[in-house]
Amino acid sequence: MKAAVIVFPGSNCDRDLAVALEKSSGKAPIMLWHRETEVPQGLDLIAVPGGFSYGDYLRSGAMAAHSPVMREVKRMAEKGVRVLGVCNGFQILTEAGLLPGALMRNRDLKFICRDVHLKVENTETAFTRPYTKGQVVRFPVAHHDGNFFADDELLKRIEGNGQVAFRYAGADGTVSDATNINGSRNNIAGIVNGKGTVLGMMPHPERLIEPKLGGADGKPMFDALVEALS
Amino acid sequence: MSKITPEIVAQHGLTADEYKLVLDIMGREPNLTELGIFSVMWSEHCSYKSSKKWLKTLPTKAPWVICGPGENAGVIDIGENLAAIFKMESHNHPSFIEPYQGAATGVGGILRDVFTMGARPVANLNALRFGSPDHAKTRHLVSGVVSGIGGYGNCVGVPTVGGEVNFHSSYNGNILVNAMTVGVAQQDKIFYSAAAGIGNPVVYVGSKTGRDGIHGATMASAEFNADSEEKRPTVQVGDPFTEKLLIEACMELMATDAIVAIQDMGAAGLTSSSFEMASKGGMGVELELDKVPMRETGMTPYELMLSESQERMLMVLVPGKEDMARAIFEKWELDFAVIGTLTDTGRMVLKWHGEVVGDLPIDPLAAASPEYDRPWIPTPKAPEVQPSDVTELAWNEALARLIASPDLASRRWIWEQYDHMVMGDTVGRPGGDASVVRLHRSNRGLAVTTDCTPRYVKADPVEGGKQAVAETWRNITAVGGRPLAITDNMNFGNPEKPEIMGQFVGACQGIGEACIALDYPVVSGNVSLYNETAGQAILPTPAIGGVGLVDDLDKTASIPFKAEGQVLVLFGQ
Amino acid sequence: MKAKVHVTLKNGVLDPQGKAIQHALGSLGFSGVDDVRQGKYIELDLAETDAAKAREAVERMCKELLANTVIENYAISIEG
């Protein structure tokens, strides 16, 4: 698998994502600076990392979405190259129009950093195939603006197309307002595009890839990507 | 007629005696810019004039200490050619005035102290003291400080992994915000601040200079009173995004061989950084102040020398490396300007469009700043508590009271607002004893903690000082770490009062004794005095930050019970 | 010229910041605050001297960057 991690000024999970990709694939991904106007040939996966690109000033992800490299990311996504956006990466992908909806300030206005339970909804993508439908996984979140918004019509479309990948849930898999950590509509924690080739998610799979860090529920995602894209 | 009136001298926080010394050193009357420089350099905050005598008594040496107090941060050997670099620093007064920005810029400042030495910051901690929970301002201050610390650390991408919080009415009008950063560097890539090389360029990098916090450094050393309201506009706004860029750009430049010396512009900005670098290297400096990148129009040399704008650094470069360095900073979209050269005169010459606007001898200011042996009286021994003084409670009632006590209640509400996992190496998360961060790509880690129990220090400064050191030691050993060294943040009231000075002296003695007994030296620290409102001093609070090494991350311990049927054992007396 | 831009949340988009302010005002003892909405206010100094051209440029800035039209509306005023 040939993977690249985009680096914006203010990205801070770029290294974490690279470590996770390397751990699964045995090969360090290419680190791509935001000013690049061309991406290397033959990429299988582009990862847009978490952090505070441009300080998240104005709106999270807004400025990064207009970086030169994002034009290329869009072009590659159209060609079917897999794109993974985690946290700030998810915000950037929505701002760039690669994924629908918007991410707003958390309902209780506070930054939240802790492990959360997610219910896996769609297992038909290269990212989520190793999980079973309805499985409960534990990933950390660390965000201030993770409150997913889509208006009624858009929400219906996303749900109808099976674009919801993960929902915030309880340890037993219940999805309710009480398990909704940030006010996201329908508890949505991650979505894919219509083709299932672009995934954006607020939780950080790259942060739980070995028991020493408190769990390894994120590891299968990277292993599966390597398997599907090699 | 003299331009410098006694009022102007007083406004600059200098006593009549200190001003006499200024006249002696200058051999003439200073101009306003020069006076401003003296006032900043001789403030308590920069000169440690009341505390120096006692800080010198602390044990600072051990075979693993690479650099003790005196540099931007302390440096210890942690094996495999790596060094841990760390320090704790206070941002008390600014955080009381503007909790979010005060706390945020406090984090920014301590981060710079650490990465300026070549270390990538790997962990932040924060030791906080607030007034009583039912005081009208406490809620606002707690939430502002916590979101400010989070807002800065989260954005910069350094995990905030631990800290401590106490509540006591003595902090009602004077909270304490002490921030600690721990970084890791290659031992052969540690950078110091001593300037060297006549003719070498002096370079300014980072954000532009504005009129932020002019007189902030003098404010941090003056007792609070009702008119501190007026000093309000002196609060700076932090820009963590720029700080993140500054870290990356400095790391990139540090990987080359272009830097001779480097120092961040902390409190007292350009003044203290240029004087300290020059004084340590025995050099003179000529600065062209009109070359300093400016955010606002109409700035004066006085303002440029005293501004406390954040996210700025001063460096001495190897000649000929300017263009390469400039390219790195421009890539990270930061300002870069050659603003001066090193000379052999031992003097600081300030120029403004070619004209000399200040000319001061460096050493008498920096190294020979006043030092006071302030009178002190030992804290009288508190009467011993007798068993009969204690009302006995049913154990479950006692337990409920303990759990409900603000000093013991869960801190989850706080640490969940801090990204404590970014960088992917947090092995021991907050909530236990010391927190543990792994050394990247290894199976070793650093155990870090901050501790102090101010009411113990108040009752008996010597024993309380010892206890604070011992608690960090225990927290580190409890997770399987080998305690190596500490940083201290001495927060006290007005040192001109002999009882307060006595608390300070006692705490230093206790800390020193504990450090010697444990072979656990002090490698860096910070002093914050005049923590008083309307004459009421805070509890004496020598916060201790401890750092230890975990040699094998497969051999650590954590707090949670792991399984049913396990046996509980109580150690100690 | 100076341009003033107001960016506000669309109707129907929940405004957690506004809600929090309303709630905080209530706890501070201010009664009779029926609703609070929070938006952004951006001032731009432009080199452009023609008001129509300035408005047209700021319109594009809003669409491309200043507002997220999925959730936000914007309003522009241009001043001499």
Add this chain to the structure above:
Amino acid sequence: MKAKVHVTLKNGVLDPQGKAIQHALGSLGFSGVDDVRQGKYIELDLAETDAAKAREAVERMCKELLANTVIENYAISIEG
């Protein structure tokens, strides 16, 4: 009544947001943007029907909560 409040940073206070927006507009190809400042815009629906009383209440809300007068200014307008 409706009250509109603008909260802006005082002159001379660093505005990292405004600076970043200015920079981003430049990279998007918008030239001639000399300065950008970002502030907050708050709309309040008040039960009060007397304009003078409404202004007085909002004035206090600004001082106590809406603005941080250490670094921010505020401006109030009251509408029928």
